[in-house]
Structure formats: structure tokens, C-alpha cells
Amino acid sequence: MVQAMNMHRAFHLQLLLIGSLPHQAINLEIVQHSYARQTMYQQNLMSLGTEAELLEICDAKDVTLTVLEGQGSLTLYEEVLTLEPGMFVFIPAQTPHTLRTQASLIFLLVRCEPEPF
Numbered sequence: 773m774v775q776a777m778n779m780h781r782a783f784h785l786q787l788l789l790i791g792s793l794p795h796q797a798i799n800l801e802i803v804q805h806s807y808a809r810q811t812m813y814q815q816n817l818m819s820l821g822t823e824a825e826l827l828e829i830c831d832a833k834d835v836t837l838t839v840l841e842g843q844g845s846l847t848l849y850e851e852v853l854t855l856e857p858g859m860f861v862f863i864p865a866q867t868p869h870t871l872r873t874q875a876s877l878i879f880l881l882v883r884c885e886p887e888p889f
Contacts, residue, residue, distance in 0.1 A: 797824065816881045820844070826871040833883040835863040842877035846870070855879075 798819040805813040814833075820826075820842075837846070837860070844855040847870040848863060855861075855877065863869055865886040 797821070810885075811883075812885050814883045816883075817878070818881050819876065819878045820871070820873045822873060822876055824871075824873045824877075828868055828870060830866060830868045831863070831883060832865055834865050834886045836882045837861045837863065838880045838882075840878045840880060842873065842879075843875045844871060844873040844877045847872075 800817040802815040802817055803813070804811055804815075837855075839855045839857055839859040841857055842855075846853045846855055846861060848861070848867065853859075853861060855871075
């Protein structure tokens with residue numbers, strides 16, 4: 773079943789250009805949705821080279837990570853998760869985590885505003 777929703781407010785949706793980061797990383801921002809100068813939703817296609825390490829990541833937004841290719845590990849809540857193609861991980865906002873690659877890792881990263889409590 774497909775569910776549709778009418779939006780009664782204007783929003784910004786734009787395809788963004790590729791940007792590259794040091795240490796064998798490529799970050800392709802695919803979509804960004806902003807409202808009132810705040811990024812509400814963002815999709816990135818990311819590629820990290822072999823034996824890359826991102827220590828103590830702590831994002832202000834909820835994050836989902838879907839592995840498309842390669843191998844790595846994600847340390848989350850003191851648990852080490854093996855990252856391989858098809859793996860999907862949800863990381864709540866303000867949750868510290870570490871990402872390491874064993875082989876070149878390609879994944880889709882989606883960031884969005886957490887639900888207010």
C-alpha cells in the first residue's frame with residue numbers, strides 16, 4: 773500500500789554536487805531537504821577506503837546506514853557490529869559510535885531530525 777501526504781508548506785529539495793574528503797573518502801550528497809534554514813533530511817552516498825577509521829562520531833540527527841558494498845565494523849553501545857552488503861543500522865541522535873573499514877566500504881547514509889519528545 774502506498775501512502776501519500778499533501779504538504780501545505782514550501783520546502784527546498786536540491787541535488788547537490790560531489791565533494792571529496794581526505795583519507796580515501798568520497799562523500800556524494802544526493803538529496804537535502806531544508807525548512808526554515810534547517811536541514812531536516814539528507815541522503816549521502818559514501819565511500820571509505822580500506823582500513824579507514826572514523827572515531828567518536830556523534831551526530832545531532834538520527835542516522836540510518838545501509839551497506840551497499842565492502843566490509844567494516846561499527847561500534848555502537850559498546851557492541852561491535854559487522855558491516856557487510858545488505859546490513860541496515862539505525863543510530864539515534866547523540867549516540868557516539870566508531871566506524872572502521874576492512875575493505876573499501878560503500879554505504880547510503882541518511883540523516884534526519886529526531887522526533888521531539
